[in-house]
Amino acid sequence: MYRVEDTPRGINLRLSRTHPKLIEEFFKMEAPEIASGVVEIKNIAREPGSRAKIAVYSNDEHIDRSVPASDKRGVRVATVMSELGGEKIDIIEWSEDAKKFIADALSPAKIQNVDSNPKRNAHP
Numbered sequence: 001m002y003r004v005e006d007t008p009r010g011i012n013l014r015l016s017r018t019h020p021k022l023i024e025e026f027f028k029m030e031a032p033e034i035a036s037g038v039v040e041i042k043n044i045a046r047e048p049g050s051r052a053k054i055a056v057y058s059n060d061e062h063i064d065r066s067v068p069a070s071d072k073r074g075v076r077v078a079t080v081m082s083e084l085g086g087e088k089i090d091i092i093e094w095s096e097d098a099k100k101f102i103a104d105a106l107s108p109a110k111i112q113n114v115d116s117n118p119k120r121n122a123h124p
Helices: 020-030 075-083 098-105
Strands: 002-007 010-015 040-047 051-057 088-093
Touching: 020 040, 020 051, 020 075, 051 098, 075 088, 088 098
Parallel strands: 051 088
Antiparallel strands: 002 010, 040 051
């Protein structure tokens, strides 16, 4: 939840630490690739205070899509994790291929098969 209020004392921002946008804004401050839009955060799934998974994507094929958000030593992710009180963060490469994306999201588990049923998932 977030809300911006214009009060007589100035702008007042109310933001819940559980809001997924909070992580996105932290990464924009820490990772220039995300701030500039070279790497895009496609989606964020959170269990606030415990774990977050962030799906990232870039059209630039010269960029390892998971490294820009974390860097080689993991300093950027560690900084964001610290801001969130130690919440674990996994960076996942976004894929249009749902089966690949699901398998990557469940990593490090070894996925043998991802079976989808488009009829079951279709919305009327």
